[in-house]
Amino acid sequence: MSGLEAPGIRLASCVTDIVEIAALHARAHELESIAGARGLDLPAPGRVAVASDQLAVCVRPDRWLILTPPASPGATAAVWQTACAGVGAAIDLSSGLTALHLSGPQLREVLSRACRLDLDPQVFPAGSAAATLMAQVAVILAVLPSGLLLLTPATTARHLREWLASTAKPFGLVPRADVTVAVVSGDEFS
Numbered sequence: 645m646s647g648l649e650a651p652g653i654r655l656a657s658c659v660t661d662i663v664e665i666a667a668l669h670a671r672a673h674e675l676e677s678i679a680g681a682r683g684l685d686l687p688a689p690g691r692v693a694v695a696s697d698q699l700a701v702c703v704r705p706d707r708w709l710i711l712t713p714p715a716s717p718g719a720t721a722a723v724w725q726t727a728c729a730g731v732g733a734a735i736d737l738s739s740g741l742t743a744l745h746l747s748g749p750q751l752r753e754v755l756s757r758a759c760r761l762d763l764d765p766q767v768f769p770a771g772s773a774a775a776t777l778m779a780q781v782a783v784i785l786a787v788l789p790s791g792l793l794l795l796t797p798a799t800t801a802r803h804l805r806e807w808l809a810s811t812a813k814p815f816g817l818v819p820r821a822d823v824t825v826a827v828v829s830g831d832e833f834s
Contacts, residue, residue: 652816653751655808656823658743658793660711661720667706667732675706675732682727684710692773692786692793697826699793701786703775709784709795711743711825742801745828746808747791750815755792757811761785779807790828 687693721736784795
């Protein structure tokens with residue numbers, strides 16, 4: 645997030661397929677090699693890895709959430725299931741999780757009103773990821789060059805989005821059109 649950002653908090657839904665991959669016992673290094681061959685580094689717990697059109701978020705050992713551009717239902721998970729056969733499992737969470745992208749110079753101040761994490765950039769810098777509660781809702785936060793990505797269960801996404809809209813309103817909330825993983829994984833949020 646650059647110092648030249650316009651005032652306001654920008655909020656958009658991120659259109660993405662979300663697949664969780666989990667390494668079978670002692671097979672994480674093999675799964676990392678498979679993902680590397682697909683152009684994606686699998687990060688350590690508490691980190692997010694950004695590629696040109698995909699992301700990998702890790703908040704639990706030997707498990708990663710992979711976010712990619714949307715494809716036909718189940719297609720992304722099927723590709724990962726085939727690639728991970730014998731080494732790990734892949735589960736489609738695209739319908740179970742909602743992704744939101746937020747950016748703006750006062751974003752961390754807004755989120756700190758209901759987040760249990762210390763969101764100071766010195767403590768939670770770009771590339772960080774964590775699972776926590778925010779506004780009484782489970783979320784996974786990932787700090788990207790373009791802002792923050794929030795993943796929340798689809799069943800609570802409306803509540804979280806309404807809370808974000810209400811809390812960010814005094815800071816100049818600017819609702820945005822849906823964005824893609826390719827947009828949020830880049831350095832610029834348009």
